[in-house]
Amino acid sequence: MQIASPLINELQCGERLNHAIEHGRRGEFALLLAMLSQDARDMAQFTLGEEGTVDAKLRRQFELPPAQTLVADVADDSLVNNGGEFHELGLRGFALQQALKPEALVTRGPISVTMLDALNNTDPLCKSRYLEPQHPALPEIPHFNDRLSGQLALAQRMAQA
Template identity: 50%
Template structure:
């Protein structure tokens, strides 16, 4: 008789071990245990963090906080600001909050400082061109020119009637 896949740890057995103990089936219990791997590294408690790299495993095993973020990009996430904690509770409260939720050393936007100054002085269309997300003009071209003029005339008449009504 060939086994389709070898048993490695007790998680693969599910409740079969428990059922064998509960119903006093010593033979089945012994057979199931003998089919498991004899290597202790194959046990389920050592298989939990397989996808983590060595740094993440050490951070998790020693229960260390996350690394302090050096640069915070405001376009991607919200910046952590612990200044309120300093004003409310003083230096000790600030140090505690800084240890739990460290704020970044440098906070900036998506671009370098020089580029942000330049983009702040540009119009919206130039900013969109820089991001390479220029809106398509085809929606405007779909409406016939005479229909556009009619719509503009109706809007101007409505505004004029509202102005005369107020005066």
């Protein structure tokens, strides 16, 4: 059975914890406690509220632009490539374009293979935190035989060309 969203803190349970204690339903109470996050930072008293993260507060306070993206997804349509400006306008044109629209430091797929292995061994709350709303499901890792057959087919196509 898949749950729609994992329980994070006791505020999401509402009155269910109180009713379970009041009516002596120890099993339901234990189940609700087991479903809560084990991380102390998720407790209701430690939430930041409306302000957001410390980084966002500092950016607003000092009126800083958004941070340069460190890793870009290859499949993303909004990928910035300033290589053409370097060839057309030279180093100064490239530097100007990089200042206006900086490209990411590293361009690769959305999730590395080692991180996928780690995420497959974590709880759903940890997965949802890492993946964020823009990546709702984990991509499937191809089986070793599928990778091997794909490489063999690529090698045969390269040999024919």
